[in-house]
Amino acid sequence: MTEDGLPWTPVGQNDAITWPELEGLFRRKNLAAVEEYLVYLTQHGVTCLRLMLEYAQGENRYFEKPVGRFQPNMVRLWDDLFALCAKHGLRILLTPFDTFWMWLRWKYHPYNKHLGGPCAGRRKLLLCPQTIAAIKTRLTFVVERWGGSGVLFAWDLWNEMHPAHMGNSADRFAAVATELSQHVRDLELRLYGRSHPQTISLFGPALHTHPTLADTIFRHPLLDFSSTHFYDPATLDHPRNTIDPAIKVGELVREALEHTSVNRPFFDSEHGPIHLFKNRRYTLATTFDDEYFRHMQWAHLASGGAGGGLRWPYRHPHTLTPGMRQAQKNMVGFLHLIDWSTFRRKNLNHEITISEPAFAVFGCADDTQAIVWLLRQNARYQRKRLVDPAAPPLAVQVQVPFLKDGTYLVQVWDTQEGTMQNQLRAESRDGSCTFTVPAVRTDMALALTRTA
Structure with missing residues (x-):
């Protein structure tokens, strides 16, 4: 529900500040193009974007450098994006770190102790007290600067939290979730009298190797909704047709809802043909990808997920096709046929x-x-x-x-x-x-x- 009490569904995708439609934000190179893109999204029923505060694939989009010094160009970038989203009624699911590229390019990241950061190794990210303190400082900055805005739909407190961030152990999963959640919620309540919804996302296959993670991801008492990332080697990651991936999405949604606390919303906040794109360096043909996208979207919604899930583009360049945008618009039309305020599906x-x-x-x-x-x-x-x-x-x-x-x-x-x-x-x-x-x-x- 919105702050006005109206039903609201997360319809959107993963985006990034370095990808084509948003790259004009940096140093205000082309704000007009960014605004045109956001208008295009709203015209197709998009309600939210999942974004990472920094994108660590390169060296010039770190939010802090050195740790504790928030980069003026990045702060202005986010000032502009929050203002544009407010103007056009879009909301942001925000996660504070790009943990994928942070992991792969750890030797360059400002949090690395060898570069003056607090953390001696990437496998200690969520074990090191000094690093946890730095993470909280970053979260505090964001809450104080943008936490009063309705543009912030929710917090993904840690993108794809994984035992690898904790010395390959899941023992502190719940404790870290509690510490980050309480820090953000207490600060927001003190400053604004209310708090934004919270989740912690998970790379879905990690549940098969570490089943105890379900207790935190789906049932942690301080988290407001559940989100995982749908990947499956046999279907979703390397689709050979557009039917089997949809059937797999239905299975994964059902499995997630069986884990999730009663009346707690769930949605997949990242999916796509990761193996084809990342390992095979192959971009799906548009006609195939459009149907693959549409089928997965409807399987997610009809199986009881909130909205159609959030695609990671896995295209070159990283953009969704016009056919995918039309599919989102068509789903939004259907959403009006259900009374979501009373639907306990x-x-x-x-x-x-x-x-x-x-x-x-x-x-x-x-x-x-x-x-x-x-x-x-x-x-x-x-x-x-x-x-x-x-x-x-x-x-x-x-x-x-x-x-x-x-x-x-x-x-x-x-x-x-x-x-x-x-x-x-x-x-x-x-x-x-x-x-x-x-x-x-x-x-x-x-x-x-x-x-x-």
């Missing part, structure tokens, strides 16, 4: 049944509303990589359990056109609502709401 990917095995089904519901997304599995073209848009349409009977008895409006949404295709009436009896969608060709989203 649970994942029902396994519980919803359909008559037609040609489709995969994704869904979530409470007792008076539901979202269902149907994805065609058996009609593929272009070497079986894409869903065939010329496939013959099929009638699909859908049965959604656990709904209160009564009459339901079923609104059928065309995800590719962003338009209402049909409206149906259905009855729920004995806790189950059954209806038939007459003609589904590739995929279709459904919004169910109980009528008065």
Whole structure:
């Protein structure tokens, strides 16, 4: 919910201050182009950007250098970005460090003790008391300068927190989360009388090697929502078609929600074809990538995630395509069909049944509303990589359990056109609502709401 009490959904992507659309911020080289980009985002329904305070792939975007001295050019950059986002109604999910490049280029980072920083090694980042103190100083600066702004949607207190930052041990995961969370929250409450939502993100596969991390990421009592980064070697990282990645996203959302505390929001805050881009140095063809993106977005939303997840572009250059922006806009149109202020959704990917095995089904519901997304599995073209848009349409009977008895409006949404295709009436009896969608060709989203 916004400060005005209106439903709000995180729709956006990962961005960076060195990537094409935002690079004009540095030294105010081209603020007009940056503003034009932000306007373009709002026109396509984007509500937030996930950003790192610094981007450490090079040497000229460090937020501090030396430690404790906040670079004037970077401070002005963020002043300008916060002002532009406020002007155009965009919000920022902010994380204080670019931990990926910080790790890879540790010998250059100002926090390195050999360069006058506090930390003797990157494996001690979250163990070293002096480094924790420096991190808190950075957080304090940001809270004092920009923490009073509604532009700051939430804090990702540490990007992809990992046992490698703590001597390859997960023992202090919860303690570090508590220390960072309390520092930011106490400061915001003292200065502004309220605090922004907080999360700590996790590289999703780390749960398989360190399952105890789930206690902190999904259930820590001081964190307000859960976020992980969806990566999977067999599907998401190196997609061979646009269907299997969507099915995997549905599985990952369900798994995350099973871990997450009741009524705590969850969303994937980073995903994309990382192996193809980083290891194979390959950029997906636009037509394929657009469908891959759209399918993953709808699988995430329909499975019970907040919004469609936040893509890391993994394109050259690092920008989302016009087709991806249109997909975001089309999803935002659908969001208005649900009363989010009362929707207490649970994942029902396994519980919803359909008559037609040609489709995969994704869904979530409470007792008076539901979202269902149907994805065609058996009609593929272009070497079986894409869903065939010329496939013959099929009638699909859908049965959604656990709904209160009564009459339901079923609104059928065309995800590719962003338009209402049909409206149906259905009855729920004995806790189950059954209806038939007459003609589904590739995929279709459904919004169910109980009528008065």
